[in-house]
Amino acid sequence: MISIKNLHVSVGDKPILKGVNLEIPAGEVHAIMGPNGAGKSTLSHVLSGKEGYTVTEGSVTYKGQDLLALEPEMRAREGVFLAFQYPVEIPGVSNIYLLKAALNAMRKHHGKDEVDALDFLTMVKGKIKALEMDEKFLYRAVNEGFSGGEKKRNEILQAAILEPSFCILDETDSGLDIDALKVVSKGVNALRDEARSFLMITHYQRLLDYITPDVVHVLADGKIVKSGGPELALELEAKGYHWVEEQVA
Amino acid sequence: MTTQYSEAYAKLENSLAGSSLSWLSELRTQAKEQFLERGFPRLSDEEWRYSNVSVLDKKAFSPVSDSELGHIDIADLDSYKLADCWTLVLVDGHYSASLSDLDGIADAVIVSSMVDALKNHPEKVKSYLGQAVDLKEAGFKAFNQAWFSDGVFVSVAANTVLDKPLQVLHVVTSAEVLANTHHVIALGTGAEATVIETFIGCAERYATVSVTEVFVEKNAGLSLYKTQLESDKAVHLGGVYVKQARDSRFKHTNFAFGSLLARTDVHTDLSQASECDLNGLYLGVKRQHIDNHTRITHVEPYAISKELYKGVLNDKARGVFQGRVIVAEQAQKTDSDMHNHNLLLSDNAEADTKPQLEIYADDVKCAHGITVGQLDDKSIFALQSRGIDEETARNMLTFAFANEMVNKIKFKPLHEQILTQVLERFPQAGIDKAWL
């Protein structure tokens, strides 16, 4: 699905990622953990095409094409989805309008007709129910007045509707209470299948109790310093990041 | 007149919590000096401009030792205890083991009186006590810290969820008693808990001073309720001072129904991407004076604060809402929303509302809205035109106004208790509780 080779990224003159190598085959869930400032969010931003980052070395191949050459909206239309760490508010634009505009942009890109309004509504209502969200969220402005937990659920709702092939979850679990975490995890697990890959960035091991990853990576100082199975997360939680940093050093 | 308390407490010094700990004695001494210098707040202190607490200087309220506790009407006390809760009872400012129910709490959770916590976990308490309060500010914090008799210590370990809510029941038994307690609630990373502070007392004049320090670690969530049902002659000064770490959540729901003179402070400091949700309902009748003061400080980026306070004031009651939101220079992407709505049921009732936004960052979203008004004649008329008499119509609309806040209570036994209290405090003719 996605192949990241020797990726070096700077913000201004400051190198943040210093040679990241990562292969995520179709159908797999990979988790990335690491201390603050390790470059976790930079990785998600570079993959989705946010401005302000300079790739100084390395490559990212997605479904056989050079991902870094694509505009952000083209990456999205090709199936790269970022669930934002801090979802933004868009006052005046209703949630359902955004969903429809996004879905139609995607359909147009793939040479399909615009979605039928009635079918769309039926589909959205089914998905919103699965995420235990109130239907009234559809008609409220995007993320406006939402609590932190509601914003995160809204991200997963968008993923469920846009059905991306490669999903980046950037600290989607931060700020969620246990009940909300269970719901969000259920939503993510429902999306798991052999054609779809996930990159989960997290701060807290607790998430991995609900979404079991195939591989756990530890990102420290701009590099992946250790990879392993789900048990690595538990070890990290118990011993702290210093343990990994020391092992590497 | 601040010396009267100094003398009264000098006699009790050895019975105050942690009296043998030198670090605590030091904290108490600092606070005492601060209090003796400033005294209780005056109207000239900006944050106290609407509330005159000089009664605390003029009338001498007396602290009592744990051997002088008054009589408790058990049946009455039980009627305030909530079902499906852990219960900790403080009588006249002292822990009562026999009235409390804490048996079987998980090992990863400490719930104990402050006296016991200072004996059994002194280092743990030391790392929190006094860390969330700023004694330099005008208020009652210095007074509290100088002489608190006891209190509650709650500590929930990382990734632990307290299985049932904890109810802390404050009772004052006799006239002229001063109950002064200090509490710490600390939640580790990813921990969750619900705590309910309930304040009740005998039908006499007495005073309660209570300070709660809250520490919510990374990604943890605390839901804290305050139910202030003091006697209508009492003076109540309560404060909640919160430190929120990254990704944490703090929800405070404040029901201020009792006291002749009541003041509640809720202050919280927000770290990155943390969230607070402050709700309040104050009901004033006769000559009650109820003051709520909140201060939300966005210290770091991406935090969310929401606030909704509603007041219903009848007779000659006066309600005060002061809401400060401070957005520090580095707290970009702040999302803040504050609302205060007041319903005046009589021409002599008064609502003073003072929202204050102090914004030092440039990329933020801050909204605020306030209203002060009477019942809408059009709505009354609309109900009348459906055959409902005017009195019932007024009662229904008043209740509906308050009920928005009652409906925010997630915990059923508490919802039931507050609903009953709201209905008791206002004319309820025509409202059928069974329909609510």
Add this chain to the structure above:
Amino acid sequence: MSSSAEEIEKVIGQKYKEGFVTEIEVETFEPGLNEDIIARLSAIKGEPEFMLQYRLQAFRHWQTLEEPDWAQLNIDPIDYQAISYYSAPKKDSEKPQSLDEVDPELLDTYKKLGIPLDEQERLAGVAVDAVFDSVSVATTFKGKLKDAGVIFCPISEALQEYPELVKQYLGTVVSEKDNFFASLNAAVFTDGSFVYIPKGVRCPMELSTYFRINAANTGQFERTLIIADDDSHVSYLEGCTAPMRDENQLHAAVVELVAMNNAEIKYSTVQNWYPGDENGVGGIYNFVTKRAECRGDNSKVSWTQVETGSAITWKYPSCVLLGDNSVGEFYSVAVTNNYQQADTGTKMIHIGKNTSSTIISKGISAGKSQNTYRGLVKVAKSAENARNYTQCDSLLVGDTCGAHTFPYVEVKQPSAQVEHEATTSKISEDQLFFCQQRGISAEDAVSMIVNGFCKSVFKELPMEFAVEAQALLGLSLEGSVG
């Protein structure tokens, strides 16, 4: 500049499309202002004697006034003697009786502006009065309106044909002594529209006036007077454009509205005077006094404005709510870019019982512009149960512009309910990236966001104007969220 910031610029900062000049022979007074000029102006208009006296009285008062001291505006001094107070196409001496007689250059001008004056080409249901510099050049659908009893004509014509009616109302809402620019206008106004809706009549079509400043070194001083008698209803629209010129031109208008018992007036403006270039050179100084009196019980006046043009805009369309149960509304979108300055808002003066008012103001500032909302809600002691709801929102585009909100609330009646809500937000790169990450291009995202921000005001505009307003903001109708 980053590419998404450029997108914002592209959408908000599109070129002024109405900046062409019509080449036409004109009759123009020499610059200067004195009693002789006013007498000549009144004479050329064939006005009744009372009008000349009214003008002279206003002029004499104006001479005693000083220009206002601008609170939030930076303005170069205006030389009132350097302005020509009358300019009209030459053929006006014999007033055209039908469109066939109107100069084809003029018809072409309005066609280019998207306002064809040929009734066949117009959308049915909108009557237009076209004002070119100092005179009205054509009014459409006059016959059809006359059948309904509605008077809709240039005010200069009304002064000749209905002098008593004009005399009864003119200056009763905005007196000739009201303020500096209102006095100036009373002295020198040249044309504008007059509307009278008789008792019980619902005006069968939308009325609209299209103002065009063409000549250089002139000012436009128009005067509009609308009277809705008992139980009547009218919807009125105005639009304005001007050529691109390097010097500033003055536009000082006065609009008076009178609503009697149970009457309703809906007044919509799309103001697109030339705003000056990207360096702040040129543009119209737009100093307007607009006021409505809800004199009758249960009367209602609704102001809706979309302000995109002018170098400086200074206007506060206001409602004096005299009648019991009367209603005042103000819906506004004000967009400023480059060096534009807007200081706009409303006054709602509650005097009658159970009066209510609604204020929705949306300010969008971009470039180096300054956008100020200034509003007054005043509840007199007599206004029992008065209600006001105010919402003012500001949207900032970029870091170099400013948004200011000055709400004034004065309440002397305890049963009043006054609500005020305000927000300030910013189109951020984060919002654009978020939309792009959902597959929506940055350009569409900006349209979507700006349009969403203005939605609650646009929905108050008559359909045809809503389209124009959205087009002005560079938005396609596809963006209308729903």
